[in-house]
Amino acid sequence: MERPHNFSAGPCILPLEVFEKASQSVIDLDGSGLSILEISHRSSAFVEVMEKARSLALEHLNLQNKGYKALFMQGGASMQFLTTAYNLLEKKAGYLDTGTWASNAIKEAKNFGEIEIVASSKESNYNFIPKNYSIPQGLDYMHCTSNNTIYGTQMKSFPDSDETPLICDMSSDIFSRDLDFSRFGLIYAGAQKNMGPAGATLVVVKEDILGKVSRTIPSMMDYKLFIKKESMFNTPPVFSVYVSMLTLEWLSRNGGVSAQEKKNRAKSELIYSEIDRNSLFEGFTGKEDRSMMNATFTLNDESLASRFDELWKSANINGLHGHRSVGGYRASMYNALPLESVEVLVDVMKHFEKTL
Amino acid sequence: MERPHNFSAGPCILPLEVFEKASQSVIDLDGSGLSILEISHRSSAFVEVMEKARSLALEHLNLQNKGYKALFMQGGASMQFLTTAYNLLEKKAGYLDTGTWASNAIKEAKNFGEIEIVASSKESNYNFIPKNYSIPQGLDYMHCTSNNTIYGTQMKSFPDSDETPLICDMSSDIFSRDLDFSRFGLIYAGAQKNMGPAGATLVVVKEDILGKVSRTIPSMMDYKLFIKKESMFNTPPVFSVYVSMLTLEWLSRNGGVSAQEKKNRAKSELIYSEIDRNSLFEGFTGKEDRSMMNATFTLNDESLASRFDELWKSANINGLHGHRSVGGYRASMYNALPLESVEVLVDVMKHFEKTL
Numbered sequence: 245m246e247r248p249h250n251f252s253a254g255p256c257i258l259p260l261e262v263f264e265k266a267s268q269s270v271i272d273l274d275g276s277g278l279s280i281l282e283i284s285h286r287s288s289a290f291v292e293v294m295e296k297a298r299s300l301a302l303e304h305l306n307l308q309n310k311g312y313k314a315l316f317m318q319g320g321a322s323m324q325f326l327t328t329a330y331n332l333l334e335k336k337a338g339y340l341d342t343g344t345w346a347s348n349a350i351k352e353a354k355n356f357g358e359i360e361i362v363a364s365s366k367e368s369n370y371n372f373i374p375k376n377y378s379i380p381q382g383l384d385y386m387h388c389t390s391n392n393t394i395y396g397t398q399m400k401s402f403p404d405s406d407e408t409p410l411i412c413d414m415s416s417d418i419f420s421r422d423l424d425f426s427r428f429g430l431i432y433a434g435a436q437k438n439m440g441p442a443g444a445t446l447v448v449v450k451e452d453i454l455g456k457v458s459r460t461i462p463s464m465m466d467y468k469l470f471i472k473k474e475s476m477f478n479t480p481p482v483f484s485v486y487v488s489m490l491t492l493e494w495l496s497r498n499g500g501v502s503a504q505e506k507k508n509r510a511k512s513e514l515i516y517s518e519i520d521r522n523s524l525f526e527g528f529t530g531k532e533d534r535s536m537m538n539a540t541f542t543l544n545d546e547s548l549a550s551r552f553d554e555l556w557k558s559a560n561i562n563g564l565h566g567h568r569s570v571g572g573y574r575a576s577m578y579n580a581l582p583l584e585s586v587e588v589l590v591d592v593m594k595h596f597e598k599t600l
Numbered sequence: 601m602e603r604p605h606n607f608s609a610g611p612c613i614l615p616l617e618v619f620e621k622a623s624q625s626v627i628d629l630d631g632s633g634l635s636i637l638e639i640s641h642r643s644s645a646f647v648e649v650m651e652k653a654r655s656l657a658l659e660h661l662n663l664q665n666k667g668y669k670a671l672f673m674q675g676g677a678s679m680q681f682l683t684t685a686y687n688l689l690e691k692k693a694g695y696l697d698t699g700t701w702a703s704n705a706i707k708e709a710k711n712f713g714e715i716e717i718v719a720s721s722k723e724s725n726y727n728f729i730p731k732n733y734s735i736p737q738g739l740d741y742m743h744c745t746s747n748n749t750i751y752g753t754q755m756k757s758f759p760d761s762d763e764t765p766l767i768c769d770m771s772s773d774i775f776s777r778d779l780d781f782s783r784f785g786l787i788y789a790g791a792q793k794n795m796g797p798a799g800a801t802l803v804v805v806k807e808d809i810l811g812k813v814s815r816t817i818p819s820m821m822d823y824k825l826f827i828k829k830e831s832m833f834n835t836p837p838v839f840s841v842y843v844s845m846l847t848l849e850w851l852s853r854n855g856g857v858s859a860q861e862k863k864n865r866a867k868s869e870l871i872y873s874e875i876d877r878n879s880l881f882e883g884f885t886g887k888e889d890r891s892m893m894n895a896t897f898t899l900n901d902e903s904l905a906s907r908f909d910e911l912w913k914s915a916n917i918n919g920l921h922g923h924r925s926v927g928g929y930r931a932s933m934y935n936a937l938p939l940e941s942v943e944v945l946v947d948v949m950k951h952f953e954k955t956l
Contacts, residue, residue: 443837
């Protein structure tokens with residue numbers, strides 16, 4: 245059977261060669277006769293995997309030898325909403341409110357200190373990224389969300405914050421584009437978009453921003469402890485880290501983040517051109533804030549939905565429905581999604597127009 | 601290549617048919633053309649997996665329709681050390697100190713209230729399970745660890761606690777023996793022994809013990825929220841839950857917990873008989889507290905270690921070294937380890953004796 249064109253918003257498509265190698269390693273890891281699922285996390289085989297994954301993460305962000313550490317933790321971005329506050333919030337932090345995830349991050353942090361919402365697009369159902377704000381003085385950190393999967397918006401520039409550490413949730417666009425990552429004090433990302441299977445969470449932190457809060461930090465939330473224990477304070481999510489390593493290796497073999505950015509740009513330009521050209525559809529977000537990862541759009545005439553749905557489903561497309569809070573459609577085009585899948589979708593949209 | 605006899609203490613052996621099915625699903629889940637790693641956690645395919653895994657967990661513990669809920673969370677037992685205290689510790693809790701993990705649980709809970717160590721075997725390097733203690737009045741809960749992987753001790757009976765909810769870390773012996781699980785208010789277990797790959801954590805909780813603390817509980821730690829959201833407050837560790845479901849199905853096909861207990865008893869009797877018979881070896885723990893899961897033993901003459909190590913390694917045995925805090929050897933015999941593997945180990949021990 246031909247593999248579906250998988251536009252799922254996450255967990256999402258990973259490279260086929262990663263699936264193939266991971267599948268083999270579930271039976272037999274590199275000829276050891278043991279499954280990747282049954283080896284000790286203290287075995288040399290897995291210690292190498294963990295080190296490789298951490299080192300590749302730093303390499304792809306161009307953050308080696310710049311005072312940063314890469315950690316693997318558990319619990320996804322939702323756990324990081326809490327963990328960042330535990331480790332970094334002493335008195336007051338600033339948050340950019342650009343969507344559901346940003347808003348959830350704010351909710352969790354409020355239990356640890358004062359939160360200032362520096363800018364928000366909540367009033368317009370988050371269909372744009374706020375601009376023209378400045379970071380107030382005296383914040384412990386400033387938190388933002390680089391890509392908003394539900395709404396399909398993406399930050400194209402980041403606030404200047406020379407004094408204030410900039411914390412960024414990059415769950416849905418990490419490793420998808422080249423940025424000056426050294427502008428960030430801490431970056432976190434759930435694995436399940438561009439990195440690997442759900443269950444692992446990448447944290448990249450500049451060590452010198454840590455150790456400044458007065459509270460006791462629980463072991464499982466303590467970045468300094470995870471640095472010291474090389475992400476093995478307890479049993480890590482072995483398989484998710486392993487597949488993340490495979491995906492980061494695939495990224496290396498394919499030109500790294502900048503080559504990937506070109507591909508992502510081509511995919512997103514193709515779909516947005518069609519959304520703008522095709523009179524049946526309308527984009528959900530402001531054009532200047534459109535995400536390269538998640539293109540959100542609606543039918544101008546909702547009554548045509550079932551006919552459109554039938555068409556894309558019969559073209560072997562998966563996962564195109566929009567999030568319930570926005571409705572319509574969402575084409576998620578993470579790193580591993582081939583251009584051909586977007587071409588098939590665009591063909592369906594063109595064909596749909598002709599049938600009417 | 602023949603598969604090694606895998607005595608790894610965890611992550612550990614799982615049934616070969618589980619590895620085979622999981623491997624296939626990493627390429628193609630049930631003929632969908634999609635990998636288990638790339639499907640949405642909101643897809644009907646995965647929602648069914650999650651429901652099946654939760655329902656099988658309750659079924660194997662004989663806790664259906666008794667006011668209990670089964671949850672899947674992340675972070676392993678170490679995160680539960682914290683989560684249990686967040687949810688349940690208002691003033692004072694009692695802990696049984698039977699080893700490293702119990703001691704870590706105590707450390708994390710101390711930030712939330714007063715901890716009374718009701719009994720401890722710390723003074724004798726945890727080589728027995730304390731007995732003849734009684735649970736003090738007025739505790740929010742009493743916490744114990746049913747099996748201590750590092751030392752190879754296992755609780756054979758549990759304290760009477762009609763008034764006080766009994767909380768048990770069963771990470772390393774859940775689904776290995778039949779108990780009256782309705783005596784517990786909350787049971788938790790990292791997946792990576794008898795259930796599945798590292799990355800998922802099972803929590804089985806009696807609903808009526810929740811909702812009694814006054815603090816705000818962070819979302820990712822809130823049992824009530826995870827019950828309400830059916831373990832999908834955020835993206836769960838999809839693959840680990842899926843493989844846990846496969847293992848729980850395998851357990852059902854093989855007679856469930858009571859049939860498994862018989863097998864585990866046979867395996868452990870075989871190894872302990874040899875430890876007691878063979879003058880070269882000595883068991884680490886008191887006989888009455890010996891674990892069915894982890895048999896710990898040492899060589900009476902440490903200078904023979906390299907010769908013994910060579911023998912078992914050449915017999916294709918993996919993971920027999922003891923934990924660094926105890927030394928010697930540890931034969932972990934989790935559910936999926938076949939009796940034949942223990943026979944091979946016992947043969948090696950006998951053969952070793954003859955060569956001297």
